[in-house]
Amino acid sequence: MDVYGLLGNPVGHSLSPPMHEAAYEELGIDARYVTFEPDPDRIGEAIDGARALGIRGLNVTIPFKRSVLSLVEPDGLAEEVGAVNTIDFAHDPPTGHNTDVAGVTRSFAHHDVALSGREAVVVGAGGAGRASAFALADAGASVSVANRTESRAHELAEAVSGASGHALDSLPRLLAGADVLVNATSVGMDGDESPVPREALHADLAVLDAVYSPLETRLLREAREEGALTIDGAWMLLYQGVEAFERWTGERAPVERMDEALRARL
Ligand code: NAP
Numbered sequence: 001m002d003v004y005g006l007l008g009n010p011v012g013h014s015l016s017p018p019m020h021e022a023a024y025e026e027l028g029i030d031a032r033y034v035t036f037e038p039d040p041d042r043i044g045e046a047i048d049g050a051r052a053l054g055i056r057g058l059n060v061t062i063p064f065k066r067s068v069l070s071l072v073e074p075d076g077l078a079e080e081v082g083a084v085n086t087i088d089f090a091h092d093p094p095t096g097h098n099t100d101v102a103g104v105t106r107s108f109a110h111h112d113v114a115l116s117g118r119e120a121v122v123v124g125a126g127g128a129g130r131a132s133a134f135a136l137a138d139a140g141a142s143v144s145v146a147n148r149t150e151s152r153a154h155e156l157a158e159a160v161s162g163a164s165g166h167a168l169d170s171l172p173r174l175l176a177g178a179d180v181l182v183n184a185t186s187v188g189m190d191g192d193e194s195p196v197p198r199e200a201l202h203a204d205l206a207v208l209d210a211v212y213s214p215l216e217t218r219l220l221r222e223a224r225e226e227g228a229l230t231i232d233g234a235w236m237l238l239y240q241g242v243e244a245f246e247r248w249t250g251e252r253a254p255v256e257r258m259d260e261a262l263r264a265r266l
Helices: 016-027 040-053 067-071 076-081 100-110 127-138 150-159 168-176 218-225 233-249 255-263
Strands: 002-007 031-036 057-060 086-088 095-097 119-123 142-147 164-167 180-183 206-209 229-231
Touching (some): 002 016, 016 233, 057 233, 076 095, 100 206, 119 168, 127 150, 164 168
Parallel strands (some): 002 031, 180 206
């Protein structure tokens, strides 16, 4: 039996085990997907241990996405983004990848939203913001990043080709001519709040919210009411998992089955 899993702290409520195990069941793969919560000071030992035990692949989440970079051989994209969310133990040393980037681009592709040549706004400059900004720029969009801590928006914009950094109060101006909006902050998760003023939303936007609980955040509700196309955070979660599954197993992921397993728990 093959073992895959998730490294994070905490990981108690993760939706990745049911999503991946639904895929193993659908394709008749003899595998389990388990969660691990190592002490943040012992992350290096955790990776060595996983390697020694023959674990095939690990996803990585908060607070380890950055610290794992120096413990594996990151590919170019993970290095650029500055975060690893997927480790592949098929190689020695194990390789590190960032499938959050594909999570963003495949979410838009699934909803037939073209990104090339479009104006995109990313709110947030943490891990999800970095993955979103690189994803949109790599897909040919011109990217503006707005963040509560403005200096982080500038830092990210400097790393992303053609991007610009802004404070949150620039959002109305940035969104007036935008086609695509990504919320990559945690605002909306713990209360009926939105990081974007409602007046800045309009019907020509496609809006992806990285927050997946609740599925319809205040931002998505208001965007839908304004006539925008809305994409919830479960799509991003699904496609980062699909991408990791395909890398590890070499099989085409049963996307609908994984989506069903995920949404059944949201
Ligand atoms: P992170 O690295 O801690 O970054 C958090 C971001 O949110 C920062 O830009 C921070 O701004 C901003 N922020 C926090 N509180 C805010 C507030 N009250 N007002 C305005 N901005 C605020 O976290 P992350 O890993 O990027 O995750 C962000 C969100 O994305 C979380 O909800 C996470 O669950 C979600 N996510 C979803 C997926 C998915 O697959 N759907 C994947 C990754 C993450 P400052 O820089 O000013 O602190």
